[in-house]
Amino acid sequence: MGWSAYSTPTPHNNAPAAFPGRMRAYPAMRAYPAMTKVVRSITPVIRAVDTRTTKLPPKQIEPIYNSPQYIAWRAEITSRAGRRCEARDEHGRRCTKAWPEHRVYADHIVELKDGGQPFDINNGMVLCASHHERKTFRVRVQRLKR
Numbered sequence: 792m793g794w795s796a797y798s799t800p801t802p803h804n805n806a807p808a809a810f811p812g813r814m815r816a817y818p819a820m821r822a823y824p825a826m827t828k829v830v831r832s833i834t835p836v837i838r839a840v841d842t843r844t845t846k847l848p849p850k851q852i853e854p855i856y857n858s859p860q861y862i863a864w865r866a867e868i869t870s871r872a873g874r875r876c877e878a879r880d881e882h883g884r885r886c887t888k889a890w891p892e893h894r895v896y897a898d899h900i901v902e903l904k905d906g907g908q909p910f911d912i913n914n915g916m917v918l919c920a921s922h923h924e925r926k927t928f929r930v931r932v933q934r935l936k937r
């Protein structure tokens with residue numbers, strides 16, 4: 792019987808025997824990929840949440856826009872403007888966007904819902920998409936302030 796018979800490895804004092812135990816001490820390492828999947832699946836749900844407190848009613852096309860008077864009014868407004876946006880910047884320079892390179896709109900200066908006259912050529916101007924959008928937004932803000 793040699794000296795080595797007394798140095799038989801035991802689970803308490805031998806590092807290799809403790810190794811599987813150490814692996815069990817880090818379950819998060821194995822759980823991590825699953826956690827990543829959970830986070831990824833939550834993200835689109837958060838993005839889909841509608842934060843608006845009130846829903847706008849569906850946009851209705853008013854019958855006026857199909858009337859011959861309106862079509863004549865629009866033709867008058869757009870030909871007078873040379874089918875070019877009539878918005879001006881703070882220096883008085885006119886916007887250069889024009890049909891057919893750009894879509895232009897015959898806009899009611901005073902909107903119909905604010906009591907503007909629908910077929911008055913003095914209540915019309917041509918605006919490009921960008922200026923039309925900005926003006927519509929500005930008018931809506933003013934309307935909400937009233």
Ligand SMILES: [Zn+2]
Nearest residue numbers: 876886919922
């Ligand atoms: Zn413009």
